[in-house]
Amino acid sequence: MTDLPATAALPEPVGLCHLPTPLEHAPGLEKWLGGPRLLLKRDDCTGFALGGNKGRKLEFIFAEAQAKGADTVLTAAGLQSNHCRQTAAAAARLGMEAHLLLLHMVQREDAAYRDSGNVLLDRLFGATIHAGEPGLAPADQLAALAQTLEKAGRRPFVIEFGGSTPLGAQGYLRAAEEILADAAAMGERVDHIVHASGSGGTQAGLVAGLAGRADAPKVHGISVLRTDEGYIDDILAIALGAAALAGRPAPTRADVRVAFEEVAPGYGEPNPATLEAMAAAARTEGLVLDPVYTGKGLAGLKRLVATGTIGPGETVVFLHTGGAPGLFAYPSLYA
Ligand SMILES: *Cc1c(COP(=O)(O)O)cnc(C)c1O
Numbered sequence: 001m002t003d004l005p006a007t008a009a010l011p012e013p014v015g016l017c018h019l020p021t022p023l024e025h026a027p028g029l030e031k032w033l034g035g036p037r038l039l040l041k042r043d044d045c046t047g048f049a050l051g052g053n054k055g056r057k058l059e060f061i062f063a064e065a066q067a068k069g070a071d072t073v074l075t076a077a078g079l080q081s082n083h084c085r086q087t088a089a090a091a092a093r094l095g096m097e098a099h100l101l102l103l104h105m106v107q108r109e110d111a112a113y114r115d116s117g118n119v120l121l122d123r124l125f126g127a128t129i130h131a132g133e134p135g136l137a138p139a140d141q142l143a144a145l146a147q148t149l150e151k152a153g154r155r156p157f158v159i160e161f162g163g164s165t166p167l168g169a170q171g172y173l174r175a176a177e178e179i180l181a182d183a184a185a186m187g188e189r190v191d192h193i194v195h196a197s198g199s200g201g202t203q204a205g206l207v208a209g210l211a212g213r214a215d216a217p218k219v220h221g222i223s224v225l226r227t228d229e230g231y232i233d234d235i236l237a238i239a240l241g242a243a244a245l246a247g248r249p250a251p252t253r254a255d256v257r258v259a260f261e262e263v264a265p266g267y268g269e270p271n272p273a274t275l276e277a278m279a280a281a282a283r284t285e286g287l288v289l290d291p292v293y294t295g296k297g298l299a300g301l302k303r304l305v306a307t308g309t310i311g312p313g314e315t316v317v318f319l320h321t322g323g324a325p326g327l328f329a330y331p332s333l334y335a
Contacts, residue, residue: 010170010245011067013059016090018047023182023317028284035305037315039188040287041179044294044322049089050121052082052322053202056171057163058090064167066094070157072149076101076138078268080292080329082322083162083199085118088127097154098125101141103132106268108329117329162199166241172205173242179317180215190217192310195319196297197221197258200231202321204238207256211239212249217317220257220309222300224293225267232256261303262296273299275333290323291330297321 022042030038046055065073073091077084077100084100091098100122106113122129130145132138138161146156160168176193183190197203203221210216223231232253239251264271270278270291277298281287289295301318304310327333 010167011060011063013171014062014066014090014094016048016059016062016093017055018045020178020182021045023179023186026285026287029281029287032280032284033302033305035312036192036310037188039183039190039315039317041175041193041317041319043175044288044320044324046322049086049125050322050325052086053172054083054086054163054322055090056175057168057201057205058086058171060167060170061159061163061165062090062094065096065157065159068157070096070155072097072099072154072156073159074099074101074142074146074149074156075159075161075163076103076132076142077161078103078105080106080113080118080268080326082118082293082326084127085121085125085325087159087163088122088125091127092125098127099130099145099149099156100127101130101132101138101145103138104134106266108268112331113329116331117326119329121325162201164199164201164204164238166238166245169201169205169208169238169242170246172202173209173246173248176206176209183317188315189215190317191314192220192304192316193217193319194220194222194297194301194304194310194316196224196293196300196321197235198225198293200235200238202319203256203258204235205242207235207239207251208242208246208248211243211251211255218257219255220259220300220304222262222297223258223260224263224296227260227263232258259300259304262300268292270295270330270333273302277302279334287320288324288327289320290326291333292326293321293323
């Protein structure tokens with residue numbers, strides 16, 4: 001296929017991350033996986049505000065916020081949100097105010113969950129934290145908050161859940177190209193890309209970036225949040241919007257592969273396979289995963305190998321989406 005030029009609607013990213021991130025062979029973890037060749041895409045090394053996948057999306061979203069003249073950003077997510085942490089840091093760097101609506105999504109009440117990890121960092125970055133009201137839709141609360149700020153003379157800009165819009169997904173549309181280019185330079189052919197999936201923008205961007213390519217790897221999102229089939233449609237909708245925005249071929253529903261087995265017992269709650277995957281990464285590679293996203297992502301990859309969806313003789317890229325700061329909200333996991 002030939003790449004069409006990007007549409008004029010696409011803003012220039014503000015430049016927060018250290019890119020490209022490394023793509024590296026992981027022989028120890030590959031042995032544990034027991035089948036395919038394993039490469040790690042280290043988006044835990046995007047650098048900005050301790051790294052993670054939200055940086056790539058926020059580079060585009062903050063470009064739009066700035067183009068609209070905003071001086072304040074608002075966003076909502078779970079208490080230990082990596083998205084909120086990186087949003088707070090981006091606002092600080094760009095001289096803007098951040099308001100975070102932190103929601104009670106996980107039944108954990110201990111001091112570490114409440115005050116350490118990403119919450120500590122949100123405060124360090126100077127964000128204003130608002131507690132989510134149970135029973136009220138977060139979008140309505142954000143809208144009310146934006147109105148109050150506007151009355152006070154601020155110019156607020158609301159960032160969607162996880163930054164997962166067609167614009168935010170451009171970050172992963174470009175990351176897909178980065179993966180293919182770096183793999184080619186290493187003499188590797190990539191058959192699969194596997195990663196933890198939450199609000200869906202990461203997967204949507206990857207799918208949009210790979211659609212229409214003859215050498216496209218299969219993208220497998222490991223859900224950590226939703227268990228309904230509508231999730232696939234929601235990811236596809238973002239991917240279609242992202243492809244249109246970038247002037248690329250449209251992906252199809254078949255391009256959006258989601259595994260739901262790792263969600264249990266629920267968002268923000270690791271299961272035994274999560275903890276085993278985290279320990280394997282730590283003890284074979286010195287690689288830090290987290291109990292909410294990447295631990296479940298790697299456990300999902302292990303399951304795809306065990307069920308034969310990913311075969312020996314194939315090459316898989318595990319996209320490390322970050323999240324390690326959240327580990328410190330779970331101090332007793334390996335006690
Ligand atoms: C947000 C997040 C994800 C999921 O990305 P989405 O684009 O929301 O699907 C995966 N891993 C980590 C560490 C995250 O913070």
